[in-house]
Each structure stands twice: as structure tokens, then as C-alpha cells.
Amino acid sequence: MKSFTHTYKILFILMLAFVSSGDALAQQGANKLADAPALDISIVYYDRALTSDGVLRESRYEETMWRRPGHVWVSRVLPKWTERANAAHEHKEHGDEHDHKHFNPIGLPRHVTQEGKQIKLEYLDIPNKQLINIVATEFENVNFDGSWVNAYYLVDPTVVMSMPQSNIKASDGQLSWHELERNGIFQRVLWDAKNLIPREIETGKNDGSIYRKVSIKVNPVASSKLPWPDTKGYVQKEYSDFLD
DSSP states (O other), X not given: OOTTOOTHHHXXXXXXXXXXOOHXXXXXXXXXXXXXXXXXXXXXXXXXXXXXXXXXXXXXXXXXXXXXXXXXXXXXXXXXXXXXXXHHHHHHHHHTTOOOOOOOTTTSOEEEEEETTEEEEEEEETTTTEEEEEOGGGGGGGTXXXXXHHHHHSSOHHHXXXXXXXXXXXXXXXXXXXXXXXXTEEEEEEEETTTTEEEEEEEEETTSSEEEEEEEEEEOOOOSOOSSOOOTTOEEEEGGGGOO
16 A cells, blocks of 8 residues: 555545535635644544455554644654664665665655745655655655645645535534545545544445545644754755666
8 A cells, every 4th residue: 555645535536526616615715724723643544445255455554744834744653663673674784785775655754845836745764864855757656646735734625615514413513524425435524624634534435345534633733843854964865766
């Protein structure tokens, strides 16, 4: 499973058919986007697929995300033993005197920044002090669509607001369910109007063969040092440096 599959891809199958092109909605969305707060969130992805052979496949992983003006930092939550395994692997390689190149976008934190209309994507190998720049022509190689809105909000808020409200009632008045269903496919979004972030996304087929759930937890915003390091002294790398 690719780690950089943006949540918006879950939704686009149906939502685009329902997006309103009205100027009032567009302006409302623009105003709301301008007020988006800084957030620290945890994201849990769960996938389930039932094949025609009766085989059930399930997967689950978690990411942490820091959202600040002009910055989105996302890192996969990895088991503790991963650090020991990676350290042992690096030691073996150095002992064998191999200059072996590694780039694993799943295991490295990614940093998306915006300056004006310019989007920048980089991965950071903090233990080895390497910064890997991904140029726009290579975004697709790491499954990034180049959209700042999708990176910052996980889904486009104007698109969510264009979805019909569900009959499902949310316990919190700041939250509202939006739902679409067509051709046996359903999509539901629990939208947080205060924080401008989805709190839950469900999508799948009514026959139960495919189901995906994304759960988002809003954590207290850390006032201490932000996760992205001072990269002065880091070795600058490009995606092409890791190709054979």
C-alpha cells in the first residue's frame, strides 16, 4: 500500500458529480479556508477487501500530521524495533563497504510547504542528515498530486460542503455527516467545521467487498519545537540520485 495516497482520492469517485459551481458556495469555501487553524492530528487508515475467492485482506497503519501556515509535516508511526533493524542494516552495509542507495518514502517523514503558489515536497532522513527534494515532474513517483489544498485539509472543504448532509446525526454540533451513494458505492465524511478537517471518512461498496475507513483525531497543539529540523548541514539529494 502506498503511503502517500491522499485521502481525497477516496472521495473523488462520486463527489465531483455533486460539486456545485455556484459563486456563493465558492466564496463561502474560500472564506472558510482562510480561517483554517494550526492542528496536530493522528490519522488511522484501515482497509478491508474480500476477494471472489473468499479471501479477506485487511491492513491498518497510522500517521501523525502537523499542520501550520505554509507547512504540512506527516510521518508514519513505525514500531520501535524498526530503528534497531535499520541501524543493524546500515552497520552491515558500511562493514561491507557498499555505497548502497536507499529511499523509502513510507518510512521517511515528508514535508510539504507552500510559498505563494509554489509547492515544495521533500523527505527527510534525519538520522543520516539527508534531505531528498522531489521536483514537480517526480511527484507522481511518490503518489503526490501537487495539491496544497489536499495536503493541508486532507480533502477539499469546498467539495465536502457540496455533498448532501446525511441523516446521521453527529454528537458534536461542530461536526456534520455528509454522504453520497451511487452505483453501489458509498462515501461518508464526518466534517469538523471548527478545525476544517475531516474526522472520519468511510468509503466502500454496498456488497461488502471493499471498505475503507480513515479516522482523524485532533490532538492538543504542541507549543514546543516543531517537528521539522533545521536542515543546515544536511546533504541535499534528489529523487533521481536513488535510481539505478
